[in-house]
Amino acid sequence: MSTDFDTGVVVVGAGLAGLSTARKLHDAGVDVVVLEARDRVGGRTLSQTEGDGLLVEYGGQWVGPTQDHMYALIAEFGLETFTQYADGDNLQLADGRLLRYHGAIPTGDPIIAADLMDAMVELTxxxxxxxxxxxxxxxxxxxxxxxxxxxxxxxxxxxxxxKVWLRTLTRAIFPAEPGEISLLHALFYISSGGGLEKMIGIINSAQENRLTHGSMQVSQRLAGLLGDRVRLNSPVHRIDHDADGVTVHHEHGALHARRVIVAIPPTLAGRIRYAPALPGLRDQLTQRSFMASTIKMSVVYETPFWRADGLSGHMVGDNRLVCTTLDQTHPDRPEGVLVCFIDAAAARRALRMPADERRATVIEDLVTYYGEQARNPVAVYEKSWLDDEWARGCYVGMMSPGTWSTLGPALREPIGPIHWAGTECATKWNGYMDGAVSSGLATAEAVLAEIAATAEVAR
Structure with missing residues (x-):
C-alpha cells in the first residue's frame, strides 16, 4: 500500500462519538476527515422544528448528573438547558388498574412496591x-x-x-425483551449508568435536563469546529488495511490514511467490507450484536391538559403498544406534548401495522392513561429507528446471550490501523449521549498515544 496519505486519520460516522474523536485529534494537530453516511450530523440524535416552530426530539435528548462529558460540551458551547417537567403524580397501568405514584418506583400497590425495591437493590x-x-x-x-x-x-x-413491572422496565431501558439479553449484559449496562434508580428517574437522574434548542446542537457545534473536514452523504463501503495504513472507500471515492476510527454501532461496522477480512472473533462479535427496537412518537395537544389533573405526564404501563410516556412540553411553547415510547416486541408489532392504525392505537392507549382529552391531538410526529438505514434500531446496540463472556474483548480491541468507537464501546453511560462522547475521547487518546509511540520509534 502506498504511503502517500490523503489524511492522517479517517473517522467513520459523524455522531457524538465520531465528532468527539475527530475534534480531539484535530486539536492535537492530527489531520482528520470525518465521513458520514447521512445528510446531517448527529447520529441517533435528531432535533427538528416542525409545524409553526415546535421542536421535536426524535432521538436521544436527556442529560443528567454524572454525565460530565455532555455537560462540559454544553457549557463550552454556551447552550441552554431546562429541567424536564416532573411535577405531579406519575401513572402505572398494571393488570388494568391505573395507579398514581411519586418517584422512580411505582408505589401505587404497596406489595408490588416492596418487591420492586428489593429487586432494584439486588440488581444494582x-x-x-x-x-x-x-x-x-x-x-x-x-x-x-x-x-x-x-x-x-x-x-x-x-x-x-x-415481575410484570420488571419486564416493562427491561423493555424501557434497553429496549429489548427480557428473553433477548443476558443477565450479564443487563448488569453491565446498569453498572455503566450508576444504578437502576439513577437510570429510570428524572430529577437527579438521567432524564433531568433537556437542551432548549435540541440535543443535536452539540453535534452541530462540534462539526462546526471541524468545518469541511466533515463530509456528508459519504457512506463507507470498504476498508483496505495493512501495516502501512488504510484506504477507506466511500460513496464518492477513497481516502488513504494512516488509521481509521469506525464510530458506528458494531452491527453496522460489521456490514462494511474489510480487506483483508477482519479476524473471526471480531466478526462473530458483530454478528451477535443487535440494535434495540424503538419507535418514538410525539403527540401534540393544544395544551398540557394532564397537568390540571395533577399528573406529571410520566407513565409506565404493560400490555399496551405504548409502554412509557413523558411530558415533552417545551417551556417556551403553549402546546402540550406527550412523547411515547414503543419498545422491543411492541415496536416490531407496531411496524406491521399501517401508519394510520399504529397512530390510532397509540392515541387509544393515551386515552386509557389520560382520559378523553387525549383523543384529539393537533399533530403526531414519529420516528421508527428500526427503519433508519444508518441506525437500524435505537437506543443502543446490545450483546445477545453468551457474547460478552466469549467475545467481549473483541469489542474495543484495535485491528492494526482500525480502531472502534461509539456509545456501545463506552464503559460509563453506555447507550447514552455521554457514553458516545466519552468513547470518542478515549479512542482519540489511544490513537494519539499510538501516534506518539510510532514517532518515538522513528526517531
Missing part, C-alpha cells in the same frame, strides 16, 4: 460487581451470560405484579 448491587471495562472477567461471567433477564425474573420470589 450485583451490577456494581461487574467491571464495565471487562465484563467477561466477572467470576461468574459464563453463568450470568447464559442466563437471560427473563430467566432471572422467573426464578425470583417476587410477586407477579413486580
Amino acid at each position: 448491587s450485583a451490577a456494581m460487581e461487574v467491571d464495565t471495562a471487562a465484563p467477561w472477567e466477572h467470576p461468574r461471567a459464563a453463568e450470568l451470560d447464559a442466563m437471560t433477564v427473563e430467566t432471572w425474573i422467573g426464578s425470583q420470589p417476587y410477586c407477579d405484579g413486580a
Whole structure:
C-alpha cells in the first residue's frame, strides 16, 4: 500500500462519538476527515422544528448528573438547558388498574412496591460487581451470560405484579425483551449508568435536563469546529488495511490514511467490507450484536391538559403498544406534548401495522392513561429507528446471550490501523449521549498515544 496519505486519520460516522474523536485529534494537530453516511450530523440524535416552530426530539435528548462529558460540551458551547417537567403524580397501568405514584418506583400497590425495591437493590448491587471495562472477567461471567433477564425474573420470589413491572422496565431501558439479553449484559449496562434508580428517574437522574434548542446542537457545534473536514452523504463501503495504513472507500471515492476510527454501532461496522477480512472473533462479535427496537412518537395537544389533573405526564404501563410516556412540553411553547415510547416486541408489532392504525392505537392507549382529552391531538410526529438505514434500531446496540463472556474483548480491541468507537464501546453511560462522547475521547487518546509511540520509534 502506498504511503502517500490523503489524511492522517479517517473517522467513520459523524455522531457524538465520531465528532468527539475527530475534534480531539484535530486539536492535537492530527489531520482528520470525518465521513458520514447521512445528510446531517448527529447520529441517533435528531432535533427538528416542525409545524409553526415546535421542536421535536426524535432521538436521544436527556442529560443528567454524572454525565460530565455532555455537560462540559454544553457549557463550552454556551447552550441552554431546562429541567424536564416532573411535577405531579406519575401513572402505572398494571393488570388494568391505573395507579398514581411519586418517584422512580411505582408505589401505587404497596406489595408490588416492596418487591420492586428489593429487586432494584439486588440488581444494582450485583451490577456494581461487574467491571464495565471487562465484563467477561466477572467470576461468574459464563453463568450470568447464559442466563437471560427473563430467566432471572422467573426464578425470583417476587410477586407477579413486580415481575410484570420488571419486564416493562427491561423493555424501557434497553429496549429489548427480557428473553433477548443476558443477565450479564443487563448488569453491565446498569453498572455503566450508576444504578437502576439513577437510570429510570428524572430529577437527579438521567432524564433531568433537556437542551432548549435540541440535543443535536452539540453535534452541530462540534462539526462546526471541524468545518469541511466533515463530509456528508459519504457512506463507507470498504476498508483496505495493512501495516502501512488504510484506504477507506466511500460513496464518492477513497481516502488513504494512516488509521481509521469506525464510530458506528458494531452491527453496522460489521456490514462494511474489510480487506483483508477482519479476524473471526471480531466478526462473530458483530454478528451477535443487535440494535434495540424503538419507535418514538410525539403527540401534540393544544395544551398540557394532564397537568390540571395533577399528573406529571410520566407513565409506565404493560400490555399496551405504548409502554412509557413523558411530558415533552417545551417551556417556551403553549402546546402540550406527550412523547411515547414503543419498545422491543411492541415496536416490531407496531411496524406491521399501517401508519394510520399504529397512530390510532397509540392515541387509544393515551386515552386509557389520560382520559378523553387525549383523543384529539393537533399533530403526531414519529420516528421508527428500526427503519433508519444508518441506525437500524435505537437506543443502543446490545450483546445477545453468551457474547460478552466469549467475545467481549473483541469489542474495543484495535485491528492494526482500525480502531472502534461509539456509545456501545463506552464503559460509563453506555447507550447514552455521554457514553458516545466519552468513547470518542478515549479512542482519540489511544490513537494519539499510538501516534506518539510510532514517532518515538522513528526517531
